Amino acid sequence: MTRLPAHDILFTPMQIGPKTAKNRFYQVPHCNGGGYRDPSAVVEMRRTKAEGGWGVIFTEQTEIHPTSEITPFIEQHLWDDRDIPALARMAEAMKSHGALAGIQLAYSGINGPNLYSREVPLAVSGGPILTFTSDPVQARTMDREDIRDLRRWFRNAFRRSQQAGFDLVCLYGAHGFGILQHFLSRATNHRTDEYGGSLENRARFLREVVEEAREETRGEVAVSLRMSLHEAGAYGFSNAELRDFIEMHGDLPDIWDLAHGTWENCSGTSRFKPEGAQEDLVKGIKALTPKPVVGVGRFTSPDAMVRQIRSGILDFIGAARPSIADPFLPVKVEEGRYEEIRECIGCNICVSGDLTQGLSRCTQNTAFMEEWRKGWHPDRARPKGASESVLIVGAGPTGLEAALQAARRGYQVTLAEASTTLGGRVARERALPGLSAWGRVADYRTGQMAPMPNVEIYRDSRLTAEDILSMGAEHVAIATGSRWRRDAVARLHLHPIPTDPAMALYTPDDLMAGNAPEDRRVTLYDDDHFYMGSVLAELLVAKGCKVDFVTPAVKVAEWTDNTLEQGTIMRRLLEIGVEIHLSKAPEVIGAQEVILGCTWTGRQSALAAEAVVMVTSRTPDDGLYHATRALDWQGAGIRSLKLIGDAAAPGPIAWATYAGRTWAEELDAPDRGDDLPFRREIAELLPHDPRTP
Ligand code: ADP
Ligand code: SF4
Numbered sequence: 001m002t003r004l005p006a007h008d009i010l011f012t013p014m015q016i017g018p019k020t021a022k023n024r025f026y027q028v029p030h031c032n033g034g035g036y037r038d039p040s041a042v043v044e045m046r047r048t049k050a051e052g053g054w055g056v057i058f059t060e061q062t063e064i065h066p067t068s069e070i071t072p073f074i075e076q077h078l079w080d081d082r083d084i085p086a087l088a089r090m091a092e093a094m095k096s097h098g099a100l101a102g103i104q105l106a107y108s109g110i111n112g113p114n115l116y117s118r119e120v121p122l123a124v125s126g127g128p129i130l131t132f133t134s135d136p137v138q139a140r141t142m143d144r145e146d147i148r149d150l151r152r153w154f155r156n157a158f159r160r161s162q163q164a165g166f167d168l169v170c171l172y173g174a175h176g177f178g179i180l181q182h183f184l185s186r187a188t189n190h191r192t193d194e195y196g197g198s199l200e201n202r203a204r205f206l207r208e209v210v211e212e213a214r215e216e217t218r219g220e221v222a223v224s225l226r227m228s229l230h231e232a233g234a235y236g237f238s239n240a241e242l243r244d245f246i247e248m249h250g251d252l253p254d255i256w257d258l259a260h261g262t263w264e265n266c267s268g269t270s271r272f273k274p275e276g277a278q279e280d281l282v283k284g285i286k287a288l289t290p291k292p293v294v295g296v297g298r299f300t301s302p303d304a305m306v307r308q309i310r311s312g313i314l315d316f317i318g319a320a321r322p323s324i325a326d327p328f329l330p331v332k333v334e335e336g337r338y339e340e341i342r343e344c345i346g347c348n349i350c351v352s353g354d355l356t357q358g359l360s361r362c363t364q365n366t367a368f369m370e371e372w373r374k375g376w377h378p379d380r381a382r383p384k385g386a387s388e389s390v391l392i393v394g395a396g397p398t399g400l401e402a403a404l405q406a407a408r409r410g411y412q413v414t415l416a417e418a419s420t421t422l423g424g425r426v427a428r429e430r431a432l433p434g435l436s437a438w439g440r441v442a443d444y445r446t447g448q449m450a451p452m453p454n455v456e457i458y459r460d461s462r463l464t465a466e467d468i469l470s471m472g473a474e475h476v477a478i479a480t481g482s483r484w485r486r487d488a489v490a491r492l493h494l495h496p497i498p499t500d501p502a503m504a505l506y507t508p509d510d511l512m513a514g515n516a517p518e519d520r521r522v523t524l525y526d527d528d529h530f531y532m533g534s535v536l537a538e539l540l541v542a543k544g545c546k547v548d549f550v551t552p553a554v555k556v557a558e559w560t561d562n563t564l565e566q567g568t569i570m571r572r573l574l575e576i577g578v579e580i581h582l583s584k585a586p587e588v589i590g591a592q593e594v595i596l597g598c599t600w601t602g603r604q605s606a607l608a609a610e611a612v613v614m615v616t617s618r619t620p621d622d623g624l625y626h627a628t629r630a631l632d633w634q635g636a637g638i639r640s641l642k643l644i645g646d647a648a649a650p651g652p653i654a655w656a657t658y659a660g661r662t663w664a665e666e667l668d669a670p671d672r673g674d675d676l677p678f679r680r681e682i683a684e685l686l687p688h689d690p691r692t693p
Contacts, residue, residue: 003334018220029060031360052328060076069117087166124141171225180225225255298319298344343364394418420460422446430442476628477663480623484616488527524548556580644663
């Protein structure tokens with residue numbers, strides 16, 4: 001395999017100030033939910049990217065001083081010299097295959113509530129802390145002495161970054177999160193001194209800090225400015241002002257790293273944003289500066305990347321999510337292994353790991369953040385154990401990942417699927433409005449397995465328990481998925497509610513099977529709170545229905561706050577005329593109406609309805625598993641029989657692929673007894689101080 005000559009340009013080295021990147025693949029800073037809590041897990045995740053061929057690799061946001069930290073979110077700290085060793089290990093891992101190592105330095109100002117450090121937050125202009133969570137805390141306006149202190153703290157951070165071995169420092173001034181942006185933007189800078197007012201004044205701090213970065217590191221470390229491409233609102237740092245700023249200070253940093261407005265804007269899901277969505281905002285900026293420009297756009301197609309460079313829009317292809325979904329993207333393009341690229345599906349489950357302070361996971365790359373904890377690799381599998389053959393029943397995301405990983409390990413794999421189409425739930429969900437990219441979960445896995453001689457896939461094969469026993473596999477995984485419930489049982493109602501059989505009731509499965517109400521007044525009850533309710537509301541509106549969206553939550557699709565979609569979903573529903581009923585739930589379903597109860601007062605109201613769509617919870621399809629267990633499966637030579645994925649416990653697609661991977665990884669593994677299923681690090685205890693109790 002060789003790459004297309006058209007893609008050669010992606011592998012031409014390029015200078016970034018005093019450093020040279022080996023290619024144009026630039027992993028922009030991205031969070032991972034691990035941060036300072038899981039140092040080795042983050043180190044090995046970044047090492048995987050180095051192995052995968054990225055030219056530049058960055059850390060996540062690194063907080064430079066305790067007067068500005070964003071607890072509860074878990075990023076990196078560079079508060080004193082004791083933070084250097086963990087970051088030095090990260091820099092070493094990043095550079096292990098010739099990449100440049102970068103650290104993103106952040107001072108959060110008006111975004112840092114300091115819930116952990118308890119220091120008084122300092123901001124360009126004081127006021128309530130601007131966070132996702134409306135923390136009841138205000139920041140104090142920095143005086144000149146504070147600004148001098150902050151410059152010194154940045155100097156300390158530059159020195160420590162260089163000491164840790166980083167080649168680049170990135171000054172964070174994007175997504176509304178970094179103090180550099182707060183200085184530049186009239187929305188957050190109300191100062192009347194030399195740091196406020198004109199653009200020149202608002203840019204003063206930035207200029208001082210960049211100059212001091214050069215001074216402190218003797219010009220040996222490259223400086224990147226990560227800037228917001230467009231801040232909305234009357235006072236926001238707009239795209240026009242950004243262009244003015246770059247025109248005035250085009251050679252200030254060694255590279256311009258451009259990211260759209262808020263994080264929601266920059267990291268939109270594929271449901272709402274296509275690949276390369278920020279192109280209009282970036283186009284033309286390169287002409288304003290002699291320095292290279294990097295930008296993101298969920299780029300997974302090498303042709304799209306080449307076009308960005310050839311048409312003079314970007315010099316480097318920035319990527320966070322595509323680098324998570326496939327850390328080996330650069331190497332695969334370099335070697336012309338295009339079919340092997342595991343494309344990001346744009347679901348933002350990775351983002352949810354940060355926002356829930358869990359450990360990020362990726363729907364596509366099941367090894368993400370398990371490189372150290374479990375020793376998993378995105379593409380390599382550990383050799384198989386003593387057994388030879390496995391049978392997987394059900395080819396949804398769980399079964400497909402289980403089959404692929406077991407096949408990579410070298411087992412003889414049989415995958416049986418009841419329907420003609422492989423993919424299970426993603427085969428159905430990919431046909432819903434905005435979710436077509438989710439089909440990549442199935443396409444990647446079926447594409448990878450197609451040429452493998454040790455995989456046999458049987459479609460249209462609904463297996464029975466007897467079939468399973470007769471097939472002679474040593475290990476069996478039942479991955480038969482789940483079905484949406486037809487009643488209201490989920491989180492609010494733990495038991496069914498009175499329902500008149502004359503009312504037409506639908507589930508998401510009905511709608512996905514093409515059986516949707518048309519031109520009717522429909523109550524859609526959402527006690528699931530993720531994407532399905534709003535996606536089906538869109539589908540119903542397209543079918544001429546008048547939709548009443550009823551949810552016991554205080555906002556629609558509330559869990560999508562974690563995937564940065566909630567605001568966009570709300571806007572979309574309002575725009576298409578969906579009537580929204582918050583803090584309400586059906587209590588009785590009549591023949592022609594739904595009686596709603598207010599979740600706070602219990603007050604009832606009647607809502608006319610011709611049909612009800614229940615987006616509530618799912619019932620595991622575990623009948624086959626129990627039927628097989630009831631037989632003498634061990635007598636038939638089966639060594640292990642496991643229920644996995646949605647058939648065990650329904651969850652998001654990422655949970656399904658993870659379950660498939662876990663099963664395949666644990667084949668023939670020694671029983672670990674009560675040991676933890678992963679490695680972890682525990683904070684170092686300092687010697688006991690007798691002065692404290
Ligand atoms: P998951 O998300 O856990 O992968 P899905 O619902 O997406 O679950 O997929 C389950 C798959 O299992 C579906 O494609 C379904 O057709 C298939 N399936 C269910 N029962 C059987 C069976 N008895 N034999 C073979 N395939 C089955
Ligand atoms: Fe892409 Fe989803 Fe993976 Fe994030 S979790 S990298 S959005 S596939």
